[in-house]
Amino acid sequence: MDQTLVDDNYWFIQLATNLLSYSLILLPSALLVYLVNNGLCHRSVSDNYLVKLFVYGGSGGGGTTNKDIHNNIIGDNDDDDNDRLLPVTIDTAVNNGRQQQNKLTKWWSQFGGRRATLMLYCFAGLQVSYLSWGLLQEKIMTTEYTFHYNILNVDDINHPSNSGLNPTIKSSTYHQKFTNSQFLVLVNRVLAFIIAFVALNIRQRSPTNRSRYGGGQPPLHQYIYCSLSNILSSWCQYEALKFVSFPTQVLSKACKIMPVMLMSQLIGGKKYRTVEYLFAISISFGMTLFLWTDRSANASHAAAAAHHSSADAAPLASESGSGQQYYGGLLILILYLTFDSFTSNWQTVLFDKYKMSTLHMMAGVNFFSILLTSTSLLEQGDLGPAFQMVVNNTSLLTDCLLLSMFSAAGQLFVFYTISTFGALVFVTIMTLRQAIAILLSCIVYNHSLAPVGLIGIIIVFATLFTQIYWKSKSKGKR
Template sequence: MATGEEIAPALQDSWGDFWLFRFFVNAAGYASIVVPGFLLIQYFKRRNYLETGRGICFPVIKSCVFGSEVKSVHQDDGSLPPRAEPTESSTARQVFKLLFCAAGLQASYLTWGVLQERVMTRTYGATEADPGEKFKDSQFLVFMNRILAFTVAGLYCALTKQPRHGAPMYKYSFASLSNILSSWCQYEALKYISFPTQVLAKASKVIPVMMMGKLVSRKSYEYWEYLTAALISVGVSMFLLSSAPNRTVSTVTTFSGIVLLAGYIIFDSFTSNWQDALFTYKMSPVQMMFGVNVFSCLFTVGSLVEQGALLESLRFMARHSEFTAHAVLLSVCSACGQLFIFYTINQFGAAVFTIIMTLRQAFAILLSCLIYGHTVTVVGGLGIAVVFMALFLRVYARSRMKKHSKKLPLGETPVQKV
């Protein structure tokens, strides 16, 4: 009897720690908010509330359900402010800006990567007599990241001039839901695979992004885009299949880790394509950041409260001040990194930004191997080289195509790309 009573809580804990069980529990929490919201939107549309509605709530409902503007004819009208071209007289200033952007992006995301692996794979409060405890709730970390990003984006929008917002607010919820699910999969995957494996898998998300682009946005691609996507998949496969015999349990690529990585890539691919479609409304990137994070905070805090996990996570923070510092710094790096992304693309364009972030991925793998002792075989190293070669080839080919498209006669238009 005593043995049976001891086994029951152990089984309950093991089920509670299983990632698939937590995924469905989190999804049920999101559904408790999404389903009533969907029914309310359908109710207001069926009642033709835009024509018949009155009262104090009318502006809020109109903004959330119907929006205040039609879509822009051209996507470029509101997606990004015009990028200032550098002049000869300001070369030194442009170099300084480029170094500032590169340093800001590298510092933000390299620190974020190191802390992410530390929080998800190491224990807190370990002593000679006590092995310590690991933090288990990935959703709370997603909530911490989103609440700070929401605050930063809100302050930025309040203090700077932004385009008049016209998109129905509920449309942000689709990107928000896929974004928090992709972030959750990203954190959760570190319990089963190494950080270098995760970085290489992120690089391979070009392939599902292209697939989502065909399905969601009906986009077409050039032959070199398919070629670089194939090279990336080959490089990632080389890395994943080159497991060394002496590789430790923490770095073994498990089935659960692969499934979680696949979930991350699929959800993240949908997020980027849905946001791309939303930019057909007149808005700035910071407005997009604010709108998505509003719903992200709503979904995550609602799910955490329903599960009782919010108080448990706060108790963990109270027990371990080191974890509190790591979680706050993780959120700061995430929010600052998003602002550096917008500023870099605005000043120098997407090609320069992609080069900086590709270098960041390489540095992140090196830093993780140095700090946490991950081993990489010769075949795995060749796979990493193939992936980054394909990424740089992709950036080069895209920049050449853009230069060629600028030289085309007015009547000719190149194939649309992502």
């Protein structure tokens, strides 16, 4: 079998292997829920506090099923459907911080200069955090890191004059890319869980915060659904960078609007206006233009490289292999959009039902993400080698730590910006961030943009800003 074809399809094999590893947690969890809900467990098990918390949730009692959650939002005629298209962090922060936002807005309106300074602070924090996070993503997944190792000098051992003496040791180097996407997901989730856990404990010390966030807690097994889709979407996000450029990955996120709409219809029965579908079609059209030119540039680059390095048949083989890699990367991005859309919609369902805080969601989802990814890495024997590879290279270790730190800092700026200025300001800042990220990646990593591809990018971001303006006007008419 062609080795190139094997390498191109390895991501699919790795994904299937990860899913099998996750089943070590998923299957026992599903079995426990089934047995307890149907009264097939011994009473000592079903009456255990942790089992009740896992199966029934914080309120105890008779259990909440997926159907109950689904029926809770069917028929919800909330006119502000556009809010459903926002990331889950926006929805939750708006729901949980609306009163705080009104108080802050009223207070800051008396101090225009300070409010402008605070907005600049949030803008700078979001841009620095997520732009750095994006650049580090691309660097870690595409850079060949240098590793050093020591070996015995064979010449010293065989030389007659060195008989009976200790051989000298010589140092050698090799270059290798870090390819374990799942380990990066685990590192990010550990830090996010620690932050959420610490913040929750700080808030719980205040009686005011305890009463404010005293809503019901969902059954813990409900977190597993969005936790699984969350780690799969993150894995696809890292894995895609092995096959497509960072600008392609960033721009594909703008197309999330269509799968989010479809997934929210499937899970929550939501309906959307005609103009929202037009926005989605326009974004998809701009993305298609960009991908078409990006694919052409990719094939031309591969053919040129092969022409300089090998014989007549090699350019065709290289171009074919490059095409398989590119389309494989697009398939990974489609999976990313699908998993990510499910995550946001399922989390929204839980928020609508239980009115929990964002920190509770962060802690619950990240806890099960750590459990799933660490189990998978241990089962596959990848945790030790990946950890050793990271700690043996100072540059890689620094990049991984900075990646997690910028990701966590970005989340803090997300919550603070939304609670202070609202979702509209946040979405505008993050849309600008996507455009700047593409530009910055092209400058740092020398990605080329064809004129038609540039037109596609302009269409995408023009549509996004038009959508933001339309949403603001729609809210103003109410």
